[in-house]
Amino acid sequence: MSIFTYHLIEALTGHAQPQEGAREVLVSDVISYVTRKVPESARGDWGQEQTPDFQMRGNNFPIALILGGKGVTTAEPSPALRRARRALAILEAQVAGYTTLSVPAHLQLELEEKRREVAELEAHEGLPPTADIPPPPLNLAALRTRFQRLDAVEIETLCLDHFPAVYDKFGAGMRRDDMINLLLDYCRRNPKELARLEELLPR
Numbered sequence: 001m002s003i004f005t006y007h008l009i010e011a012l013t014g015h016a017q018p019q020e021g022a023r024e025v026l027v028s029d030v031i032s033y034v035t036r037k038v039p040e041s042a043r044g045d046w047g048q049e050q051t052p053d054f055q056m057r058g059n060n061f062p063i064a065l066i067l068g069g070k071g072v073t074t075a076e077p078s079p080a081l082r083r084a085r086r087a088l089a090i091l092e093a094q095v096a097g098y099t100t101l102s103v104p105a106h107l108q109l110e111l112e113e114k115r116r117e118v119a120e121l122e123a124h125e126g127l128p129p130t131a132d133i134p135p136p137p138l139n140l141a142a143l144r145t146r147f148q149r150l151d152a153v154e155i156e157t158l159c160l161d162h163f164p165a166v167y168d169k170f171g172a173g174m175r176r177d178d179m180i181n182l183l184l185d186y187c188r189r190n191p192k193e194l195a196r197l198e199e200l201l202p203r
């Protein structure tokens with residue numbers, strides 16, 4: 001997400017209020033806010049110069065209603081929070097480019113850490129939380145296909161080494177399919193483990 005786009009979205013969601021309690025965002029409000037914020041962020045966060053250019057003709061009309069016309073009181077996010085939010089948006093865009101089961105473990109971990117950082121900064125600054133993107137649904141069929149390359153002993157060893165909570169549920173003489181079902185159910189209830197399973201299973 002570019003600096004310009006980031007501040008344009010801010011302006012359209014209430015940060016360009018001309019006064020406390022305003023219910024509409026006018027074209028002039030957006031122009032004024034973006035023209036002021038983009039150079040500040042470019043210099044302060046990235047050490048670069050960026051100056052947006054606007055040309056306006058005609059009437060100054062409203063282009064957005066703040067919370068459906070109810071209005072909202074907003075606070076300015078700190079430079080650290082703005083940087084963290086932009087970094088989070090970049091990571092989420094990268095993750096979205098992968099299929100459900102092919103997100104690299106290091107990228108998934110980096111995304112989770114950045115989400116925690118953003119949430120902590122928002123809580124510290126008293127700002128509403130950024131909506132999290134829900135984890136992708138578990139593709140059971142694709143995972144079962146990859147399990148076909150492992151026999152019962154290999155599945156048991158996999159769980160003993162990497163998923164001890166699942167291994168502890170194995171009973172003597174448990175069927176291979178039952179082991180797989182336990183492991184898949186564990187990953188379904190613990191999405192953070194999905195990336196690790198993806199890395200460990202043969203392709």
